[in-house]
Amino acid sequence: MGPMVENAGVEFLRDMVRSGGRDELVEALKALHPADAAEVLATLRPEEIARFIEILGPETALPIFEFVPFEVQKETLEYLPRNVLVQLISNMRPDERADLVEEMDEVTKDRLLALLIQAERQNLLKLLTYPEDSAGAYMTTDYALLRPETRVRSALDQLRLQAPKKETIYYAYVVDDARRLVGIVSLRDLIMARPENLVGDIMHTNVIAVRVDMDIEEVAKEMVRYDFLAMPVVDGDNRLVGIITYDDIFDVMTEEATEDMYFLANLDTDEKVSSPLRRSVVLRVPWLMVNLATALVVSYTVHVFSDTIQQFVVLASLMPIVAMLGGNAGNQSLTVVVRALALGEMQLKGNWRIVLKEAGVGFCNGLAVGLVMGGIAYLWHRNLWLATIICMAMTINLVVAGLFGAMVPITLRKLNLDPALGSSIFVTTATDVGGFCAFLGLASLFIHQLLSP
CATH class of the missing domain: 1.25.60.10 (MgtE N-terminal domain-like)
Known part of the structure; x- marks a missing residue:
């Protein structure tokens, strides 16, 4: 401990x-x-x-x-x-x-x-x-403040007085009479400057700040991008209203990572390991009901091809492989895209390239594992048509996995929802239905060839 x-x-x-x-x-x-x-x-x-x-x-x-x-x-x-x-x-x-x-x-x-x-x-x-x-909900109003007309000697004295009650004095924010943010000066700048210099002469005027109503996730991205220890927060008139420190942003990033992990597992973020049994049940049941509905869709898809399965029972032992590989591939694409959206590595505009790229990855991976599985199926059942069908089905399903793994989180983000929210259910459903349709559909199309000696 x-x-x-x-x-x-x-x-x-x-x-x-x-x-x-x-x-x-x-x-x-x-x-x-x-x-x-x-x-x-x-x-x-x-x-x-x-x-x-x-x-x-x-x-x-x-x-x-x-x-x-x-x-x-x-x-x-x-x-x-x-x-x-x-x-x-x-x-x-x-x-x-x-x-x-x-x-x-x-x-x-x-x-x-x-x-x-x-x-x-x-x-x-x-x-x-x-x-x-919002940024306003996370900011603190304890920050070091200076005026541009203050001399460096006096500024250091002021910081000594402010330090005990301020969260950080590594940076001091310079404001005018209307409290508008006009510059920023670091403690290092002040220590190295001549005592008779004015703060306005040594301050950095190209100040990067965030609006008080900006989403905290966007603030986190800005702080990571610029490697700031603290970010000034201003209102609509550029008046300084607070600062957000790195420890607060770290908490935000931890919360967001936890939230995404819960959403990908279809859990409510209010649930904790210490939650009472009744509360855990209440929080989990809704998503399980959604999952049940999607499972029924998958089950119906298999039912549609029940005659084909009865004619060639071997299909029943192989079709879970097609679905499982598709599900895993879909979750791979989903994880990559959710991470990119969370970290701001991709924009909502022009993301069709990302979707096509994931589909291309799915095609290449599907062809690779399909050829391997096709070879195994041939050695197992000595049926060239079966080997060809499962190779084609796995290729098709991994393309579907790449498409949906990228499209689902992007669509959710465009709807102003968390990209991880329920994504795994929708992607898994798509790959299960796609896999069964591709495999059993091709088997139905070529059933006579499969049954021929």
Whole structure:
């Protein structure tokens, strides 16, 4: 579990909380990273975590508490005395505070808002008004600010004063009297500049910023593209309203990766390994019903060719191979295209080339595995027509797999839906139906040749 277990241990931490020994607790935590301390802290009951915060003091405990899982944080707040809760919430970063409050019920939310001073309350309420997946919802209002007419000597003094309450001072944002973003200057630039120089003389005026209403996924792509540690956020009048830091974007990317993984597996993102049995069943059943409907389509396709299968029973043992290979190939194309859409590596316009490319890959792969399978079928059943038919069917089905593996996520994105949403069901259905139609259809067409000695 990490160093915390070795140095202190869960029971030791619990004993310190019960005894109220602050000095021993501080000593035990001194050599630990907050994340390691939080890992063990999260194993305690919410009331014990609240007591831990009281003993250490909100300011000392906050760096550790911020690493505690979100659900545990919410439960812990209910056990904190009013004065401790005020200090803890007031010292939180604005974006972290907004995320926490947003998930509260209305009664608890009103209680927390009432504890904040007016300026902090107004700032929090403003952050809560931004759409959930927008830049405004993820930004923090704790950033270093300078004016262009400030001399470098004075700017460094100002940063020293701002640093304790700002999330980062690696970059300072330069604004005019109307708070419009006019430039950016790094701490390195300030250190290397002459003390008598003006900030306006050394700042970079070609500032890359994002709009407050931009989708957070697009913001993530921009930050990765430019390799920024922080991205300034502006409103419609180019006024600086906040910044988004790289750690927030990393969280977004992790959430999106998890979401895509869940969607590809046809799961609801609200489900966790700890979800109650009833909730897991409720979340999974709808997609299973959709899957049942598509399975019936596949089953009907096989039923259409039941007479052909009865005449040449060998087909029944080989047709799953055609469908399975097509399903795997479809998921390969699907994964590549979903990733490209998620990372912004392809645009929605002109993507017919991608579709054709995946179809071409499917043709080449289908021909390769089809020839191998055709050879196996011939050695197995000594029937050249059967070998030819399964080779042709696998080639056709892998082309279908490439087409649908590319087209389904692209179509979903054009409909403003997540490209991974249910894609695997639709692609698998297409390859199963396509595979059975191609294999059994060709077998029906050439049934007399198959039955001839």
